[in-house]
Amino acid sequence: MADAPTVPTRRFARRSRAGVLFGLSWAGMVCVAIAAVLVFLVVTGHAPGQTTVVAVLVAAGAVPVSGRALVSWIPIFGGYLWRTAARQTRYLARVDQPRPVGNLSLPGDAARLRVVIAPDSETALVHDPHLRRLTAVLRVTHKGAVLADATDKVEMDRGWSAALGGLARFDSSICRVQTIERTLPGGSSLANHFTHVASPQVPSTSRVRAAYESLLAGKTGQLEHESLISITLDMAKAAVQIREMGGGLAGGSQLLGESMHTLAGSLPQAGLSPDRWLGQAELALLVRSVYDPEQVPRLQAATVGRQLHRAGPMGVVEHFTHVETDSAFHRVYQVTEWPRRPVGPMALWPLIVTSGVSRSISQIYRPVPLRGSRRSAESAVVEAQRQLHRNHKRRGFTDPQDDVEVQDANRRLEALTLGGREYDFLGLVTVTAPTLKALTESCRKVQEAASAAEVEVRVLAGQQAQHLVTGALPFTRGFE
Structure with a gap:
């Protein structure tokens, strides 16, 4: 007796974690680049007090939230807020x-x-x-x-x-x-299936038919x-x-x-x-x-x-x-x-x-x-x-x-x-x-x-x- 065939299995490829550089997307790279420029300006004294902005930019570009970088949520949040403000x-x-x-x-x-x-x-x-x-x-x-x-x-x-x-x-x-x-x-699929497959030789007064129809009627x-x-x-x-x-x-x-x-x-x-x-x-x-x-x-x-x-x-x-x-x-x-x-x-x-x-x-x-x-x-x-x-x-x-x-x-x-x-x-x-x-x-x-x-x-x-x-x-x- 021949062996039963084996059901083929496949593995889904993992979503790539690679980005433009160090796993960062283009938007993340822009945020980090702007943060780097601000750090240089802070160090040279041309932009004092911008440490908080630098931290926000780095977090937006590198910190993931629900599977995507924080900066990637900006278009989604922005679009929803715009539709809300415009009553759309x-x-x-x-x-x-x-x-x-x-x-x-x-x-x-x-x-x-x-x-x-x-x-x-x-x-x-x-x-x-x-x-x-x-x-x-x-x-x-x-x-x-x-x-x-x-x-x-x-x-x-x-x-x-x-x-x-x-x-x-x-x-x-x-x-x-x-x-x-x-x-x-x-609610009609079972009833339609029963009507389709029921033998026409089974009379409508049959107890078996009545039992099935009663059972289907209770299926709500x-x-x-x-x-x-x-x-x-x-x-x-x-x-x-x-x-x-x-x-x-x-x-x-x-x-x-x-x-x-x-x-x-x-x-x-x-x-x-x-x-x-x-x-x-x-x-x-x-x-x-x-x-x-x-x-x-x-x-x-x-x-x-x-x-x-x-x-x-x-x-x-x-x-x-x-x-x-x-x-x-x-x-x-x-x-x-x-x-x-x-x-x-x-x-x-x-x-x-x-x-x-x-x-x-x-x-x-x-x-x-x-x-x-x-x-x-x-x-x-x-x-x-x-x-x-x-x-x-x-x-x-x-x-x-x-x-x-x-x-x-x-x-x-x-x-x-x-x-x-x-x-x-x-x-x-x-x-x-x-x-x-x-x-x-x-x-x-x-x-x-x-x-x-x-x-x-x-x-x-x-x-x-x-x-x-x-x-x-x-x-x-x-x-x-």
Whole structure:
């Protein structure tokens, strides 16, 4: 009997600690340089009494706060204070003014997003006229991967790698890929599944059927799982191809359709079943479910509430560490540290199956052009080795963490040499609850689950309203 295949494991590369000089960023170097000039002026007597300023500049450039230098918080704090002073932290829909058809009516910089319909289908494409991008959203279904045997897990892992690699081959046009796995209030999924699989030969008067229906009727407050994949076409980079296909949004839609077909055809190998590309009604319900989740069960059973120009929020209030919308409070986290040890495909499962929490787990991928990826990997190898020798000379011993960074850099370069493709990626977790107290409790559960999954999540302070759109909606934002 042949041995069962081993599920492949991978280790996430550590975030580089190297900076411009001695681990300092450019902003930190500027602060330290100004402090050095002031020290010289103080010593020479040209700027007496500036010792406090020197200390503040050194602290701003060199002291880390929540994983980043103090000076790096200045734009975030400044932006939030400016929005607060300008009263831009509160958004209220103008009910006395009609909203344009095709406008998603979202707050902030997402207000520019429009929706166009693909000429050859009913797929709703999200168009960003400023960045010249076109996005399509696919709903997928899947079986419980955590219960799959080793053979199936190996095939799923290879299939998903092949799907991402296939999209990376279109790196001149596909500029973003995003996956979202979310839970939302529902309660109809079990009932729909029972109706779908129940034998038509079982009479409605059967005691067994009555027992199942009674059990399902008592299941209130359920959370449904939904999985989405979106891909984005960079119309500026693909201008030549779009012109060959007729130009404009019609040509862009046709070019994006080719990548949509490629993606849908490769997903079954990853254990994913394409359901359908979202149309206007589904996209409107998706947007509504983010800002007004309390109404999701009612809207799922009705035909109202599915107009795009009315799907946006009626009101949004941004706070420093959370954001309040129509019927919910949200808090957005960024995954700042991924598992340090080698992990398999189910590494984030503790975070996915968190019980009783409404949340969205979003991963945004940005394909890196092969030439730039190779150049960056070579530079990373040189910088990691330089950092190792510099730290060894200063400390007198080799820090194991420096060794790990060198190994990661070499492994990255080796993978690219063997034909691998590279993505930059961003992980976001959005937690939703009906009250602020419930949000605090849900966030505690999510942080415990993140610890079990060996990842670190941090609140995106001062950027909650902006990244609610990034993390909860499949519009492939987040790297701008």
